[in-house]
Amino acid sequence: MKVLKTLKDGDFLITNMAVHRHNRSVESLYKNSRLRGLSYKTYMADIRHNLSNKAYFIFTPKEKCIMSYLSLLEKMLEQKKISRRQFMTQASALGLIAAAPTILTKHAIASETPQKGGTFRHAMTGASTSDSLDPATLFANHAINISSQVSNCLVEIDHNFKPVPELAESWEASSDAKKWVFKLRKGVEFHNGKTMTVNDVIFSINHHRGEESKSAAKPYLKSVESIKADGNDTVVFTLSEGSADFPFILGDYHLRIYPEGTEGKDWEKAIGTGGYILENWEPGVRALTKRNPNYWKTGRAHFNEVETIAISDVNARTNALKTGRIDAMDRVDVKTVHLLKKMPNLNVSAITGTMHYSVPMLVDVKPYSDKNVRMALKLAVDREEMVKNILKGYGELGNDHPISSVNRYHASNLEQRKYDPDKANFYMKKAGMLDHTFNLHASDAAFSGAVDAAVLYQESAKKAGIKINVVREPSDGYWSNVWTKKEWCMCYWSGRPVEDMMFSVGYATGAPWNDTHWSNEKFNKLLKEARAELDEAKRLQLYTEMQQICNEDSGTVIPMFNQIVEGFSSKLGHGAVSAHMELDGHRNTERWWFKA
Amino acid sequence: MKNILLLICKRIGASLITIFVISLIIFIGVELLPGDVAETVLGQSATPETVEAFRKELKLDLPPHVRYATWLNHFVHGDFGNSLANKRPVAELVNWRLSNTLLLAMVTAFIAVPLSIFLGILAALYRNTLFDKMISITTLSFISFPEFFIAYVLIALFSVQLNIFPSLAIIDDNMGFFNKLYAIILPSLTLTCVVTAHMMRQTRAAIINVLGSAYIEMAEIKGIRGFRIIVYHAFPNALSPVINVVAVNLAYLVVGVVLVEVVFVYPGLGQLLVDSVAKRDLPVVQASGLIFSIAYIFMNLAADILSMLANPKLRQSNF
Numbered sequence: 001m002k003v004l005k006t007l008k009d010g011d012f013l014i015t016n017m018a019v020h021r022h023n024r025s026v027e028s029l030y031k032n033s034r035l036r037g038l039s040y041k042t043y044m045a046d047i048r049h050n051l052s053n054k055a056y057f058i059f060t061p062k063e064k065c066i067m068s069y070l071s072l073l074e075k076m077l078e079q080k081k082i083s084r085r086q087f088m089t090q091a092s093a094l095g096l097i098a099a100a101p102t103i104l105t106k107h108a109i110a111s112e113t114p115q116k117g118g119t120f121r122h123a124m125t126g127a128s129t130s131d132s133l134d135p136a137t138l139f140a141n142h143a144i145n146i147s148s149q150v151s152n153c154l155v156e157i158d159h160n161f162k163p164v165p166e167l168a169e170s171w172e173a174s175s176d177a178k179k180w181v182f183k184l185r186k187g188v189e190f191h192n193g194k195t196m197t198v199n200d201v202i203f204s205i206n207h208h209r210g211e212e213s214k215s216a217a218k219p220y221l222k223s224v225e226s227i228k229a230d231g232n233d234t235v236v237f238t239l240s241e242g243s244a245d246f247p248f249i250l251g252d253y254h255l256r257i258y259p260e261g262t263e264g265k266d267w268e269k270a271i272g273t274g275g276y277i278l279e280n281w282e283p284g285v286r287a288l289t290k291r292n293p294n295y296w297k298t299g300r301a302h303f304n305e306v307e308t309i310a311i312s313d314v315n316a317r318t319n320a321l322k323t324g325r326i327d328a329m330d331r332v333d334v335k336t337v338h339l340l341k342k343m344p345n346l347n348v349s350a351i352t353g354t355m356h357y358s359v360p361m362l363v364d365v366k367p368y369s370d371k372n373v374r375m376a377l378k379l380a381v382d383r384e385e386m387v388k389n390i391l392k393g394y395g396e397l398g399n400d401h402p403i404s405s406v407n408r409y410h411a412s413n414l415e416q417r418k419y420d421p422d423k424a425n426f427y428m429k430k431a432g433m434l435d436h437t438f439n440l441h442a443s444d445a446a447f448s449g450a451v452d453a454a455v456l457y458q459e460s461a462k463k464a465g466i467k468i469n470v471v472r473e474p475s476d477g478y479w480s481n482v483w484t485k486k487e488w489c490m491c492y493w494s495g496r497p498v499e500d501m502m503f504s505v506g507y508a509t510g511a512p513w514n515d516t517h518w519s520n521e522k523f524n525k526l527l528k529e530a531r532a533e534l535d536e537a538k539r540l541q542l543y544t545e546m547q548q549i550c551n552e553d554s555g556t557v558i559p560m561f562n563q564i565v566e567g568f569s570s571k572l573g574h575g576a577v578s579a580h581m582e583l584d585g586h587r588n589t590e591r592w593w594f595k596a
Numbered sequence: 597m598k599n600i601l602l603l604i605c606k607r608i609g610a611s612l613i614t615i616f617v618i619s620l621i622i623f624i625g626v627e628l629l630p631g632d633v634a635e636t637v638l639g640q641s642a643t644p645e646t647v648e649a650f651r652k653e654l655k656l657d658l659p660p661h662v663r664y665a666t667w668l669n670h671f672v673h674g675d676f677g678n679s680l681a682n683k684r685p686v687a688e689l690v691n692w693r694l695s696n697t698l699l700l701a702m703v704t705a706f707i708a709v710p711l712s713i714f715l716g717i718l719a720a721l722y723r724n725t726l727f728d729k730m731i732s733i734t735t736l737s738f739i740s741f742p743e744f745f746i747a748y749v750l751i752a753l754f755s756v757q758l759n760i761f762p763s764l765a766i767i768d769d770n771m772g773f774f775n776k777l778y779a780i781i782l783p784s785l786t787l788t789c790v791v792t793a794h795m796m797r798q799t800r801a802a803i804i805n806v807l808g809s810a811y812i813e814m815a816e817i818k819g820i821r822g823f824r825i826i827v828y829h830a831f832p833n834a835l836s837p838v839i840n841v842v843a844v845n846l847a848y849l850v851v852g853v854v855l856v857e858v859v860f861v862y863p864g865l866g867q868l869l870v871d872s873v874a875k876r877d878l879p880v881v882q883a884s885g886l887i888f889s890i891a892y893i894f895m896n897l898a899a900d901i902l903s904m905l906a907n908p909k910l911r912q913s914n915f
Contacts (some may be wrong), residue, residue, distance in 0.1 A: 129689070129871040130637065130681030130880070137681075139639050214634070214650035216641035265683045282692075283682060284871055285863045286766060309766065311861050315748060319763040321859075323755050326764075476874060480642065481633040492640075513644035 035101065114573065118594040120303040122328040122568075123317050124583065127310030129284030134267035135256045136208060136215035141330055141582060142310045144253055146287045149306060150191070151258060151272025152202065154182060155251035157585065159578035161408060161497050163247035167196065167273065168235075175489040177242035177532050182250075184233040186294045190259050190279045198229040203260040205250075217254035219505055219512040242532030244497050244539070245498045275301025275590050284310055289589075302593035321346065328568035328592075330582050334392040340567050346482045348567050350394050351367050353579040354404040354495025354502075356561045357390075357447050359440070359457070360515040361488040363555035367433050368487060373557055376427035377438070382419040382460035383559045389456060394565050398558035401550035402493060402502050405561075406579050409499050409543035414551060421464035428466050437467040441489035445478035450490040453559075484515045491515060495561075497580050499543045501532050507550065516555030523549045571595055600901060604914075607900075609714025611893045619671075620884045623664050626878050632656055633680045633876045654680050668877065677879035679872075686883045693908060694887060696767065697864040700780055700787070701849035708788040709795065709842055716838075721826055723804060728872065735793035747786045747859040754782060765860040783860045787853060791845045798841040802834035835906040843899035851888040 046104050054558045091414060126140025135151075138144050156166040165171075168182040188196040206229055208215035239246065249255070259271055270278045275297065276289035286309040311317040314333045320326045322343060332340060332348060333387055341348050361368040361377070368374060383397045396405060399417055403410050428434050438461075442454035451472060458468040473482045473489075482489050498501040505511050509519040523546055530542035550556070564582050574592040578585035584592065634650035635642055651657050651698055658666075676686035715735070719728045738746060755763040765783050767776045806812065807830055815825050854866030865884050872880035 127877065128681075129868045130679060130875040130877050132637075132682035134682075137637055139637075139641060176729055211645075212649050212653070214638065214646045214653065216646065218640060218646055219643060267682065268682060280768075282863065283684075284867065285861075309764070309861065311764070313858050313861075316751075316763065316859050319751050319756060321762050323759060325762060477629070477631040477636065479640045480631040483640065513641075 006589045012359070018492070078211040080346075082364070113442070114299065114302050114593040115596045116302050117304055117594070118302075119305040119307065120328075120572075120589060120592070120594070121307040121309065121326045122330075122583070122588065123309040123311040123326045124330040125310075125312050125317070127284045127312060131283040132267060133270045133281065135258070136213065136217070137255050138254055141586075142308065143283075144581075145583055145586050145589070146278070146281065146289070146308050147256060147270070147272075148253065149276040149287075149308070149589045150270040150274040150278050151256040152252070152274055153251055153255055154184075154257065155247045156587075157248065157251040157497050157578075157580050159576045159580070159585070161406065161580055163251050166251075167201070168250070171247055173244070173246070173534075175534075177244045177246070177534060178239050180237040180246050181230070182235045182237070182300075184235065185296065186233055188273050188586070190273055191271050191292065191296055192259070194259055196257065197260075198235055198275060200260045201235050201257055202227050202229060203262075204257045205418050207253060207257060208259075213220060215254060217252055220249045220252060220501065241528065243500065244531060244534050245500045248501060251440065251497070253581070276303075286310060297590075300590045303589060306589050308589075313530060321569075324569075327572060328566065328583075328588065330566055332567045334394045334565060337394070337565060337587055338566075338583055345570050346567055347570050347572075348565065348593070349577060350563045350565045351577060351579045352396055352404065352406055352561060353404075353564050353581070354407065354497065354561075355564065356398055356402060356404065356493050356495060356558055357453065358398075358402070358491045358493055358515075359488065359557040359559065360484075360491050361555045361557075362484075362486075362517050363519075364517045365487045366557060367431065367436060368389070370431045370433070371553060372431035373433055374428045374430065374553075376424045376433075376466060378417060378462045378557050379420045379424035379427065379463070380461040380466050381457050381557060381559050383417075384419065385460065386453055386456055386559045390453045391560060391562050394563040395565075398560045399547075399551055400554065400556065401547040401557050402495060402506060402556070402558060403493055403499055403543070403547050407497075407499060407502075409540045411544040411547040414544065414548055417551065421460070424461070424464035424466060428464070434465055435467075437469050438488060439469050439471050439486075441471045441473050441482050441486040443473040443475050443478045443482065443490070445473075445475035446483075446490035447492040447562075450492075454490055457559075484513075489519045499546075500527070503527050503546060504531075507554065507556075518553075518555045520549055520553055523553075599839070600904060603904070604897070605901065607893075607897050611890075611897075615889060616892060618889045619882055619886060620664075622882055623660075623667075623878065626873070626876055626881055627660055629873075629876060631876060633878070636875045637681050665877075667882065671882070673780045676883050679877055679880050681872075681875050681877045681880075686879045689880060690865070690883050690887065692769075693863055693865045693868050696862065697777065697850055697853075697866070699767075700783060700853070700862065701846065703777065703780060703792070703886070704784045704787040704849055705846055707784060708791050708845075711788065712792045712795035713799050713838065715720045715792070717803065717826055717831065719796065719800040720803035720807070720830075721822055723800070728800075731796065731908045735796050738789040739793035743786060743790050743853075744859050746789050747856055750782050750786055751859075763860070765862040767863070780860075780862065783853075783856050783862055786856055786860075787849060791849065795838070795841055795845055799833070799834070799838050803830050806830040806834045832906065836903045839902045839906065840899050843895040847892045847895040848892040878909060 007348050088233045103490065124141040124145060127142035128140070131140075131143045133143060133147055135147060138147055152167050154166060154168040155163045158164045167185055168189060169185045171180060173180050184196070184198060184201060190196060205221070207213065208217040209221050209224060222240055223239045223243060224237055225240050228236045228238070230236050237246065243249070257273060258267075262271070268281060270281070273296065275292050275295045276594075277292050278287065279290050280288040286307060287304045289308070291301055291304050311320060311329075314331065317329045318333065318336065318340065321329045322340075337348060340346060359381075361374065363369055363374070378400055387393065387395045387397060397416060399414060401411070405412070425434075440454050440457060441450045444450050451470070454470045461468045483491055493506065496505070504527065506513050506515065507518060507523065508514065509524050526542050526546050530539050530546070533539050533542065564579065566583065571594055572592050573595045574588070578587070632651070633654060634647045634656060638646055638650065655663070666874070667677060677689070678685055679689060715731050719731050722728050751763045754761040761781050762779055763782070765780045766781050771779070803826060807826075812825060812830055815829050853864065854870055856862070857864045859869045865887065868880065869884040869888070872884065
């Protein structure tokens with residue numbers, strides 16, 4: 001027990017939850033400990049001390065060391081020193097949930113299977129009294145979570161970043177990935193008793209297409225030429241160009257299925273097919289939902305009732321969790337997370353996802369149009385310092401491309417860019433811009449701590465002889481007035497589950513959210529090629545090359561990926577937690593339960 | 597009495613003009629802010645096309661004076677319109693929150709007004725003693741802290757440590773009155789701490805001011821006890837300034853408590869106003885802004901009337 005406790009306190013094991021490649025895990029354990037300022041030696045000593053009978057384990061090759069840790073876990077589970085849930089948490093941290101299902105079934109203990117019942121109360125940020133449940137304008141946690149309680153998408157993205165069937169039963173692509181045929185699940189009913197038909201699906205997707213649509217998902221569906229029904233339960237999507245990752249797009253949280261003809265105020269009633277029925281919804285305050293007795297999924301949606309409270313103040317959220325008023329919260333303050341961890345009845349999870357902080361510069365504006373200037377600025381940021389100070393260690397280093405280590409085609413062999421004042425100075429000199437003062441526009445609206453991060457940037461650049469002036473901008477209207485308007489600013493990206501989506505919306509020439517106006521011919525060509533490519537190995541190669549181009553040429557500095565840090569009551573049971581979006585992919589109400 | 601009726605009529609007339617001007621100022625103010633509801637609701641995910649489509653849907657492409665005239669026309673017909681962001685009727689949004697705001701304000705007033713007047717009288721009675729200074733120092737320190745700080749201290753003490761009061765003050769219509777009271781104890785206490793000092797100091801000053809008059813000296817010579825002099829002789833004559841400061845503080849309790857609302861997650865009007873300004877949701881800004889102005893106008897009117905009733909001298913004067 002002691003072993004696990006200590007490991008949990010360090011919590012480096014949970015960091016890579018949902019990573020499905022084993023070998024990456026140990027690497028990131030090590031990386032993480034480095035970020036926290038532990039030397040390799042102390043880190044090893046610590047592990048050895050805790051696992052004294054398995055002292056050799058860390059020095060064996062990667063694969064073996066994971067397996068030996070797993071066997072230790074198994075032994076402890078057998079001797080009932082740890083619970084099955086603890087086992088699962090640890091095992092999934094090693095990325096073994098998907099790889100070793102037999103181990104789990106072997107130790108399945110009846111009491112740990114999901115229990116029905118209870119009122120689940122959770123609180124989250126990002127709510128406003130002007131929120132709407134219209135899926136076209138979903139933007140922040142509170143409304144997204146409520147929306148996922150009451151409705152479903154065609155495709156679910158599971159904790160391994162794989163698209164799995166939801167309202168679509170199965171799908172098939174033509175060989176050029178231009179035609180996608182989705183078979184719908186039969187007999188699914190909306191909360192008002194109406195059976196879902198192919199027309200509802202076409203209506204719901206079209207809500208995000210066409211000239212009159214204001215949907216944030218519009219750019220994703222740009223390549224969709226037509227959506228047609230084929231019989232009563234088949235939908236055919238025809239695309240203008242091949243897209244191997246099209247099912248991921250239909251798993252996007254905006255693309256929810258609602259009855260045909262829903263409009264205006266009807267969206268707020270949220271008549272979906274989801275596991276919970278909306279009872280009461282007060283934007284910016286809370287929503288109450290009740291379990292849908294007629295839910296078509298089995299083994300999901302275990303709570304009788306869910307109260308989803310909007311608490312934008314992080315201290316108020318923390319207090320509510322501490323006093324037991326709520327059972328779970330999002331976005332724990334990393335400055336005080338150590339205090340929360342000391343509470344005996346609470347758990348804290350820290351998961352690396354696709355979220356990252358970026359510092360985009362407009363490459364069509366002088367002097368950012370000079371590649372040397374961009375390189376100098378990329379080298380002038382002290383990433384380790386930023387992760388240590390801004391994220392308090394709850395993050396990973398960014399490598400100036402937006403693909404996270406949990407993504408499928410992450411370029412793991414691409415060299416990590418390090419803080420190098422001399423080299424930065426060299427490039428800046430080459431560009432002849434050492435006298436120039438670079439204005440960095442920052443506001444905490446970009447992300448919490450953005451202004452501090454800008455000041456850190458300023459300090460590290462100073463050592464390279466580069467002058468940065470931090471311009472504080474008002475939080476109000478930051479995204480419409482500063483981002484993509486000012487030549488260099490702080491920014492935040494939630495990331496995308498697949499490389500294609502991320503690059504197409506943020507980095508391709510003319511992409512809607514290309515916040516640097518970057519345009520690289522080779523990159524665009526590779527993007528098209530990779531999109532239509534169905535062969536995995538070939539795709540890895542293409543995406544790796546694109547990440548490298550991004551890393552060297554793009555106008556985006558990406559210093560860090562922040563972890564999803566959440567707190568919840570130890571009474572809650574759950575399986576492997578998804579790193580795709582917060583709150584278990586916003587499906588915590590569906591996937592979690594109260595332990596008996 | 598005739599004077600008072602005349603005053604009320606005149607004031608109501610003036611208020612209507614004030615409200616019209618305020619609505620115009622609110623409209624111009626929101627128009628001057630960079631960005632509009634389409635841009636702010638879509639936020640980071642906005643693209644030029646989606647913003648354009650959203651604007652068309654909301655008729656934001658019409659010129660400003662047309663939009664203001666439409667709004668005014670609906671408003672004088674008693675239609676507050678719908679929220680631009682989520683299409684809900686503004687009346688529905690505001691009603692519930694207004695009653696919550698008033699509940700919190702009234703509960704706080706119920707504690708704070710008697711408390712501060714009582715403390716003020718005591719401070720005047722024992723003026724310049726250690727006791728007087730203690731009251732002043734304590735209440736002034738409370739007013740000097742930002743209100744969210746007091747709120748955090750109270751939460752840390754009463755909900756985290758002692759666990760006797762809830763740290764969240766979410767209330768809904770299904771709760772009984774006493775449950776609601778229990779839920780809003782901490783926010784009321786916080787606000788009490790914030791407003792007490794002001795009213796207490798004013799009461800003390802007004803009474804001490806009156807205590808210098810000749811008729812008080814007369815009462816003292818007659819041998820009346822200090823407490824009795826203050827309550828029966830000095831305080832009634834010091835009422836005017838006290839009523840005024842109480843009115844201003846009550847208005848503050850209605851309009852200025854957004855920080856407390858955020859910390860306790862209390863669904864009041866302040867949060868609605870802040871959110872709707874951030875989203876440039878004009879009909880909601882107008883409605884909540886006008887309610888706030890009406891609160892001030894009404895409180896001032898009430899203060900004037902009460903002062904007149906309390907002070908015969910004012911009753912004779914011409915307004």
